[in-house]
Amino acid sequence: MLQTTATLIERRVVGAHQELHLQASALARSLTPGQAVLVKAGWGSEPYLRRTFYPVGLADESWILRVPPGSDWGHAWLRAAAVGAALDCLGPVGIGFSVPAGARNLLCLGEEDPASAGWSGASAWALLPAIAQAARSGLAVTFAMEAPTPRDLIPAHRLPAAVEYHTAIRPRRPAARPGGPASIEGVPQFLPELLPWADAVLAIGSRAFYGELAATARAARYELVHGFAQILYPTAFLCGVGACQACVADLTTGRRRICQRGPVLDLLDVAG
C-alpha cells in the first residue's frame, strides 16, 4: 500500500454523480480492478475518516473515481474540489479481480443500487476497468447489469465496442425467500443462457444479488466450483491493512477482514 498525493486533473458531471480523474503514477500502476483507494476528503479532522472508492477507470498514470450525490460531507468536499487540487490517497487496498488463466469467455454482472453504494464506494461501475482490461486481452466479454431506473445503468458507450451488453430494470428487489425459486427478474433472467457460456464470472452487487447468482449458477452449471465466480464484497475501510478490524464480514469460512481476504472474494465465500 502507498500513501501518495494525487492531482485532480479533470472533473466530469455524469448524471447526479461526478467523475474525478486523478493522476498519481505510482498508485495508478499498482492498482488492479476491484482494489480500493482511500481518499482524504476534507481539511483537518473533518471528516476524519477517508472515503472508500473503487476506481471506475484505470490508466498507466491515472485513475477515475465516481463520487456519488448526497449529503455526505466528504463526498460533498470532493465534488467541490478544484481541478489541480492535491488529494491524499491510500491504496491499493486488498485483492482485486483476476481473470483465471485460460479463460476465454468472461461474464461480468453488475447490480447498481445508488441508495446503498454511497458509503461503501462499491458500484457496478467499478467493473469497467476489468471489462476494459479483458476486452483488450482478447477475451469475449458479456456484461449484464440491472438498476432501479434506466438512468442508473452504465451507458453503452462507456463499454468497449466488442462487449455484449444486457440490461434490466428492477425497481425493488423482492424479499428473499429461503428455498424458494430463483428470481427471474433483473440480471438473473439472463443467467440460464449466459452462465453455461462463461468460463469465469466477475460480479459487483449486494449480498442478496450474490445469493441469486449462486442459486442460478448451481442450477445452470450443475455445481458451483471454487474459482468460477469472483465477487466484490461491498464495504468501506478504515486502515486498509488489517489492523483496525473494522471491515470484518461473516463469510462461509468465518468472520474475516475484508481488506485482507478481499474485497474481491470467491462467490462461494459469501454464498456457500
Add this chain to the structure above:
Amino acid sequence: MTTELASHNKHSLTLAAPLLAGSGAVGYADAWPPGITAAMFGALVTSPVSWRPRRGHPPGRLAETPASFILATGDHNPGFRRVIDDHALDWRRLSVPVIMALAGSTVEDWDRIAAHLEDEPAIAGLELHVAEGARPVDVANWVSAVRRATTLPLLVKLPSAQAPALATPAIQAGADALVVGAAPLAAALTAAGTRIAGPLAGPAAFPFTLRAVAAVAGLNLPAPVIAAGGISRLADARLCFAAGAVAVQIRSLLWVDPAAAVQLAADLASR
C-alpha cells in the same frame, strides 16, 4: 534520550523513543500502514487478547462521528495461545519491545494469561485494559492478581473519565506504569443505520485525555504516565508532556494518516 517505564521492576522496560504504537495500531505487529516501521516507536502494544478466542462484535463495527469515530470490535482475537504461536517469533526479531494488551472484558483470565507469559521472551510487558465503570476495589484486586502471577512490567490502561480515582489503587496493587486513558464510551449510527457503542477515537478524544493525564500526574504517584487517546500532532504530544506524561501512544493517526504519524515520530525524535 530513553524513558524507563518499570524502574521498580527487576525487568526493565526502556523506551528508546517516547512514542508508542497503541493497542492494535499495528495489529499484532503484522499490519503496517505505509511508511510505518517499528523503529519509529519506543514500544508496540498488541491488539487486546483474551484467554479464549473471541469473535467480537458482528460486522458493522464502525461509525463516524465529528472529528472522530467509534470502533466496536468487541476485542475480536484468536486467543492468546494462537497469537503467541503465530507472532512471538517475529516479535523477537523486532528492534523494539512488544507489550501484550489484555482485553478488559476477560479480567477473570488476566492472571492466567499473565502466568503463561511470564517466561515468554518475546513479551516485554503487559497492558491491562480496565473497562469504564470499574471500581477502585476491582482495579486493586485485578492488578494484584496479575502482579502475583507475573514479574513482567505491568502497564494499566485506565478509562480517562475515572483515571484519577483508579490510578492510586492500580499503583498500590503493583502497576509499573499507567496509560491514561481509554477514551469515553460513546454511541452512534453506522452507515447501515445500526447503533453501536464503543470508545471514541480520533482528535475529539484528546481533550478528555489531556484532562485525565494532568489529573493523574498531579497525584505525584511513583509511576510514569503514558498519554493515549486522540493524539494526532506534535502540539498534542507537547501538551501531554507538559501535563506530566513521559510518553504518548498513537493509534487512529496511524490508520487515518500514516504520513502524519511518520512526521510526528520524527518531530519527537528531534525535540
